Amino acid sequence: MTFDAATIQMLKTGIWETFYMVFLSSLFAYVIGLPLGIVLVTTDNDGIHPMPVLQKVLGTVINLLRSVPFLILLFIVLPLSKMVIGTRIGSPAMVIPLTIAAGPYVARVVESSLREIDGGVIEAAKSMGASDWQIIWKVLLPECRPSLLVGGALAVTTILSYSAMAGFVGGGGVGAIAINYGYYRYEAGLMWVSVVLLVVMVQIIQEAGMRMSRKGDKRIR
Amino acid sequence: MEQPIIQISHLGKEFQTTEGKVRALGDINLEICQGEIFGIIGLSGAGKSTLVRCINFLEVPTEGEVLFEGRSLGKMSPQELRSTRQSMGMIFQQFNLLAQRSVLRNVCFPLELVKTPKAESRARAMELLKTVGLEDKAAAYPAQLSGGQKQRVAIARALATNPKVILCDEATSALDPNTTKSILGLLKEINRNLGVTVIVITHEMAVIEAICDRVAIIDQSHIAEVGKVSEIFSEPKSKIGRQLILGDAARQVKFGNSRQIRIIFDGRESTEPVISNMVLACKTAVNIMYAQTRDVGGIAMGQMIVQLPDDEAEANRALHYLETVKIPYEEVSEHDI
Numbered sequence: 001m002t003f004d005a006a007t008i009q010m011l012k013t014g015i016w017e018t019f020y021m022v023f024l025s026s027l028f029a030y031v032i033g034l035p036l037g038i039v040l041v042t043t044d045n046d047g048i049h050p051m052p053v054l055q056k057v058l059g060t061v062i063n064l065l066r067s068v069p070f071l072i073l074l075f076i077v078l079p080l081s082k083m084v085i086g087t088r089i090g091s092p093a094m095v096i097p098l099t100i101a102a103g104p105y106v107a108r109v110v111e112s113s114l115r116e117i118d119g120g121v122i123e124a125a126k127s128m129g130a131s132d133w134q135i136i137w138k139v140l141l142p143e144c145r146p147s148l149l150v151g152g153a154l155a156v157t158t159i160l161s162y163s164a165m166a167g168f169v170g171g172g173g174v175g176a177i178a179i180n181y182g183y184y185r186y187e188a189g190l191m192w193v194s195v196v197l198l199v200v201m202v203q204i205i206q207e208a209g210m211r212m213s214r215k216g217d218k219r220i221r
Numbered sequence: 222m223e224q225p226i227i228q229i230s231h232l233g234k235e236f237q238t239t240e241g242k243v244r245a246l247g248d249i250n251l252e253i254c255q256g257e258i259f260g261i262i263g264l265s266g267a268g269k270s271t272l273v274r275c276i277n278f279l280e281v282p283t284e285g286e287v288l289f290e291g292r293s294l295g296k297m298s299p300q301e302l303r304s305t306r307q308s309m310g311m312i313f314q315q316f317n318l319l320a321q322r323s324v325l326r327n328v329c330f331p332l333e334l335v336k337t338p339k340a341e342s343r344a345r346a347m348e349l350l351k352t353v354g355l356e357d358k359a360a361a362y363p364a365q366l367s368g369g370q371k372q373r374v375a376i377a378r379a380l381a382t383n384p385k386v387i388l389c390d391e392a393t394s395a396l397d398p399n400t401t402k403s404i405l406g407l408l409k410e411i412n413r414n415l416g417v418t419v420i421v422i423t424h425e426m427a428v429i430e431a432i433c434d435r436v437a438i439i440d441q442s443h444i445a446e447v448g449k450v451s452e453i454f455s456e457p458k459s460k461i462g463r464q465l466i467l468g469d470a471a472r473q474v475k476f477g478n479s480r481q482i483r484i485i486f487d488g489r490e491s492t493e494p495v496i497s498n499m500v501l502a503c504k505t506a507v508n509i510m511y512a513q514t515r516d517v518g519g520i521a522m523g524q525m526i527v528q529l530p531d532d533e534a535e536a537n538r539a540l541h542y543l544e545t546v547k548i549p550y551e552e553v554s555e556h557d558i
Binding site for chain 1: 277279299303304305307308309311313315317318319320321322323330331333334335362363365375377379381388459
């Protein structure tokens, strides 16, 4: 294995593609998952706006989507990418299956963060005449911010590992390099470099999430 | 003073659980007057927390009505209900402050809900923090405060929207005796200076005696008795009332099988050595099991548990003596203990 200019350029492109896929699909996954997580908590029987039927249906749909293995979901969803983006290969095409896979996951992560809130605080807000929206925006989300950030790091690292799998179907990114060189061409060196890159990315994301969470948490003296 | 601000009529609440219906409250009738400090006392599980939550409709009653200033909460639209809640502050045993907000922003919170301009709500919050003696803690976060300070912040927050009523749900139960005293003092001050009606839920008779004008005793989902604190103290009519007032006294060791009586001093005869006189007049000895003086609504009231002589005739003589000098007493029977 030689690290010539072409290899380094390839790795750079891979890192950029991974970043592109992870960033966009994380963003879209939260656009979908955050409201769903809020709905899961607020419409529960002991939530601020109980709607048990909606809660059950939504929970079931999320479980269904989450039980499909990502690689299979990729194959199922790629035709949709073809329709929407015009291609089924390359990083942009991967954003759609990644979002569909990660959205329900994010919803569950958000749900578990929001469930950490003390019911008494919500009761206090209600006693002051807060509306459901005010409780969500002014109590639920700000009070759970540290936990949401930790959950965010968890979700983004999961999306990163999904994005590596996208390499199998021509999705590009660091994962694709590991698969194409390491798996198909037996170039162990380049594979390990890719793996190390992924590990470093996970570390950075995790550490950033934890730091932001701790820094903003006012419960610590 | 005598104008009822809150009227509760035939209120009932049932909870649907997996084991069927559970009745938490039944046929509750109460009138709470403008400007008074009203206590609701009961043992845990009696339904008092549910009752206070029915007053601001955090729990919606399944029967009966709650009227606030003559208007039924049950007939209000969600918006009207929310604005009515802004006229009723509430404080809690666990304080329930927003952990991610500074003290100042916690007090601003109810004002934010009604979209008060920021500068105005900050000024109001600072003023309230001054009232509760915490203006130097404005920038602190709840985690940096002691329990008593947290409750003071909660009180400031509850006062932010100029409520007419403050509901206190076991507000001092998580605090030590000294802090309890200062929080109760603050509530009394607020009641006196701002004319805010205060409703206190507690399981501690001492809290009722310290600040309440009137009290309702709640037992097994029903109101056992209602009245002025001093009247209930000297003459509890219900069994639960006697138990709550006897408090520690009821748990004193009992010797032998002889009768015990509870003598009540309501401050008028305090100069007279009642027991000594009784012993001299009746030529019989009594055993003092327990004695205590409490400040009930500003009057020093005492109670004493006395064991009567074994001899029936001597015991009756002692009782007769108390009757002639008009000292209220009542027999303490086994079931009170």
